[in-house]
Amino acid sequence: MNASAPLDYYRTHACSRQWRGFLLALCEEFDSALPDAELARLMARIGERFGRAHALPAAATLEELQDAANAVWSSAEWGQVAFEELPEQVHIHHAASPLSAVLGGRVGWDTGFLEGVYRQWFRAAGMVSVLDVRHLQSDNPDVATYTLSRVF
Template sequence: MTDPLSANDNYFATRHCHPQWRLVLSALFDKLLQSVPQAEARLFLHQVGANLALDLPLGAQDTLDTLQAAINKRWAELDWGFVTLTSTEQYLEIRHHHCPVPYHQGRVSDAAKQSLAMMLEGVYSSWLMAQGGEPDVQAQCVSQNDDVVLHYGKQNQDA
């Protein structure tokens, strides 16, 4: 029988989200997303992310490379994976690799992954605003597959 976890999933299941927290966080995120409208959950999780960004300041960064290095230093301190930043004409792509998503009974918690993506929207929005970004521009999650992918740019605000 084939292992139901991909190599990436196996990394998450064995390395990230300490076992003592897996069930608790899965239950917390499940209940949060079931109990309140998504807009309220997103607002709450954005604020959690913004608070995390305040606790993990990056300092002023002059280039995309130094910004990426500063962010990765912060994520390494927490064992929260790493990020790659790619500038396009329309937006800044933020690709967060190896976000510590809780697993329960060998499966990723979809509610936890969705909740962590909302929280990362708040973290990256706050960090980018501190780098000189505009307050009305927010990072928006566009994919939560193996990586959490966010776009940061004005065109995203119409969606």
């Protein structure tokens, strides 16, 4: 067995077969109808709606917020998140998203959705208006990274 075999297995089984064909068809239709930037904005709005529907309880620390987010992701089988506090920003590392697994590196889908969810959750937690959540480019198809930082 090669080193990537376990991850390849995960990617093919992370999204149930009943949804795989539907999601791929939906993705192809949206890809043909919307430019990448517009698709990313649409998916971010959908993510914000998801974030409101799955509101996190009040948290006093970043670790408590991370634990609350992971409780939502665990119950939905949507992977897990780690928040990394840096001097002037917080990095958000989301691993094992089923959208990422089924759709691969298609721009805007997974990253836009998760960006919207985290934006909504941090706003609800009291994020000030000069901060925002943005996706960062990554070479790792299994981990999407975002930054919560000052908007310029």
